[in-house]
Amino acid sequence: MDIYLYDTKQRQKVKFEPSVPGRVGMYLCGPTVYSEAHLGHGKKEVAFDVIRRFLMHAGYAVRYVSNITDVGHLQGDADEGEDKIARRAALEKLEPMEVADKYFWSFVDDMGKLNVLRPSINPRATGHIPEQIELIEELIERGHAYEVNGSVYFDVRSWPRYGELTGRKLDEQEEGTREDVREEKRDPRDFALWKKAEPSHLMRWDSPWGVGFPGWHIECSAMSLKYLGEDFDIHGGGLDLQFPHHEAEIAQAEAAGHGFARYWMHNNMLTIGGEKMSKSKGNFTTLKELFERVDPMVVRFLLVSSHYRSVTEMNDEAFKSAASGYRRLTDALHEVERHLETAREGRDAVLEGKINANVRDFEAAMSDDFNTPEAVAALFNLTRDVNAALAGDVPKETLEKARAAYRELGGNVLGLFEDAGSERQDDSQLLNTLMDLVLEARQSYRLGKQFQKADELRAKLTEAGVTIEDTSTGTRWKR
Numbered sequence: 328m329d330i331y332l333y334d335t336k337q338r339q340k341v342k343f344e345p346s347v348p349g350r351v352g353m354y355l356c357g358p359t360v361y362s363e364a365h366l367g368h369g370k371k372e373v374a375f376d377v378i379r380r381f382l383m384h385a386g387y388a389v390r391y392v393s394n395i396t397d398v399g400h401l402q403g404d405a406d407e408g409e410d411k412i413a414r415r416a417a418l419e420k421l422e423p424m425e426v427a428d429k430y431f432w433s434f435v436d437d438m439g440k441l442n443v444l445r446p447s448i449n450p451r452a453t454g455h456i457p458e459q460i461e462l463i464e465e466l467i468e469r470g471h472a473y474e475v476n477g478s479v480y481f482d483v484r485s486w487p488r489y490g491e492l493t494g495r496k497l498d499e500q501e502e503g504t505r506e507d508v509r510e511e512k513r514d515p516r517d518f519a520l521w522k523k524a525e526p527s528h529l530m531r532w533d534s535p536w537g538v539g540f541p542g543w544h545i546e547c548s549a550m551s552l553k554y555l556g557e558d559f560d561i562h563g564g565g566l567d568l569q570f571p572h573h574e575a576e577i578a579q580a581e582a583a584g585h586g587f588a589r590y591w592m593h594n595n596m597l598t599i600g601g602e603k604m605s606k607s608k609g610n611f612t613t614l615k616e617l618f619e620r621v622d623p624m625v626v627r628f629l630l631v632s633s634h635y636r637s638v639t640e641m642n643d644e645a646f647k648s649a650a651s652g653y654r655r656l657t658d659a660l661h662e663v664e665r666h667l668e669t670a671r672e673g674r675d676a677v678l679e680g681k682i683n684a685n686v687r688d689f690e691a692a693m694s695d696d697f698n699t700p701e702a703v704a705a706l707f708n709l710t711r712d713v714n715a716a717l718a719g720d721v722p723k724e725t726l727e728k729a730r731a732a733y734r735e736l737g738g739n740v741l742g743l744f745e746d747a748g749s750e751r752q753d754d755s756q757l758l759n760t761l762m763d764l765v766l767e768a769r770q771s772y773r774l775g776k777q778f779q780k781a782d783e784l785r786a787k788l789t790e791a792g793v794t795i796e797d798t799s800t801g802t803r804w805k806r
């Protein structure tokens with residue numbers, strides 16, 4: 328199966344050829360673990376999870392590495408200032424590593440609910456300080472980095488290829504860093520590889536340049552090279568990471584003499600009211616909040632219904648239609664399974680021909696830069712064909728073929744049906760159904776003017792940790 332993907336660096340769709348036949352090495356920039364993940368983070372994780380799953384479907388053995396940033400990411404992505412983790416540690420009165428662990432496990436939990444496969448390796452920046460120091464030493468030796476007052480900077484002027492991923496011109500590169508220009512830098516575009524730790528800085532390590540901590544970008548170069556080797560296949564991340572983070576990653580690795588990622592893939596943003604969902608804008612919905620009102624599998628369905636390079640807009644309407652689309656697929660699969668219990672032996676060649684055609688459409692869509700909306704459309708066509716046939720009598724072997732198509736394409740590739748998070752997903756679905764029933768009961772008390780009973784129900788729910796709120800659009804509940 329030939330797979331084409333959009334490579335950010337070449338600015339076009341290209342045929343994917345792994346550097347080692349049959350194997351794929353993939354690296355995805357992971358979370359900075361200082362707060363709860365929001366739906367935008369979910370979009371990124373699901374986008375690359377589906378890419379990984381389809382490569383597995385195509386027969387590749389995939390090593391999927393996604394880092395955990397637990398040091399060096401400073402406020403405002405700058406070269407100067409407070410570390411995001413340390414800041415949160417001070418606010419929550421926790422050790423920095425306690426903050427990192429708390430939000431790391433919370434992230435693992437959220438991604439499990441979204442049925443994102445666990446990475447093969449989840450390396451942490453703090454666990455790879457020697458590797459980062461070694462890479463910085465190589466850069467200094469080759470004349471691409473310099474030390475000043477215990478900090479080390481990448482010398483952008485020594486590396487003319489800097490900026491080639493995004494094709495930024497010199498003056499545009501300066502813009503992002505001008506505010507943080509320090510006298511120490513030879514050029515305002517230079518970025519920190521290692522920072523001297525001020526006495527107040529909690530996270531600190533010995534280095535050839537004194538006590539300090541690594542810059543934000545160096546961990547990804549060091550850890551991807553360590554676990555995937557030179558010239559690994561795919562590097563992914565959000566669009567907003569292209570500059571400066573990914574430009575810096577490439578420069579750090581290549582200037583030190585290493586081959587780096589061969590394909591660059593970037594997901595577009597999840598928006599709300601047309602604006603990027605982000606922590607700093609405050610317009611975010613954490614996945615945990617969302618899962619209280621929307622089944623995580625519906626959230627995943629919404630995410631895969633738009634292309635990873637398209638913007639996904641979040642609103643109640645989108646969730647409503649995702650819920651009904653998702654229900655159509657699961658209902659059809661359940662119907663197939665129900666019919667299988669009593670089906671007669673034999674096959675239906677006409678329906679099998681249609682199933683095969685839909686499977687081919689699905690694979691063609693996914694081979695064309697992982698076009699999930701078209702792949703979902705193929706599943707709906709399959710559903711239409713299967714439902715029409717189920718009105719009559721479908722024999723067993725053909726039903727099994729239909730079930731296998733749903734399980735492989737909808738389940739294993741799009742991740743919509745089972746595995747990692749299925750138990751918890753069932754629980755949350757059950758909880759939603761039960762709460763709908765409870766709220767209906769309360770509503771009928773109120774309509775029957777049995778207000779005391781309605782209030783008692785509400786009080787008992789509060790006792791159980793569930794609060795309910797009456798709004799103009801209906802009653803909502805929260806845990």
Ligand SMILES: Nc1ncnc2c1ncn2[C@@H]1O[C@H](COP(=O)(O)OP(=O)(O)OP(=O)(O)O)[C@@H](O)[C@H]1O
Binds near residue numbers: 370565566597
């Ligand atoms: N709305 C979004 N849609 C898609 N991906 C996102 C979105 N927000 C963040 N990401 C991706 O998640 C990763 C981590 O992002 P980050 O922690 O900077 O989140 P953020 O909410 O944008 O935070 P901040 O506003 O503080 O920059 C990045 O790869 C980024 O591209």
Ligand SMILES: [Zn+2]
Binds near residue numbers: 547
């Ligand atoms: Zn990175």
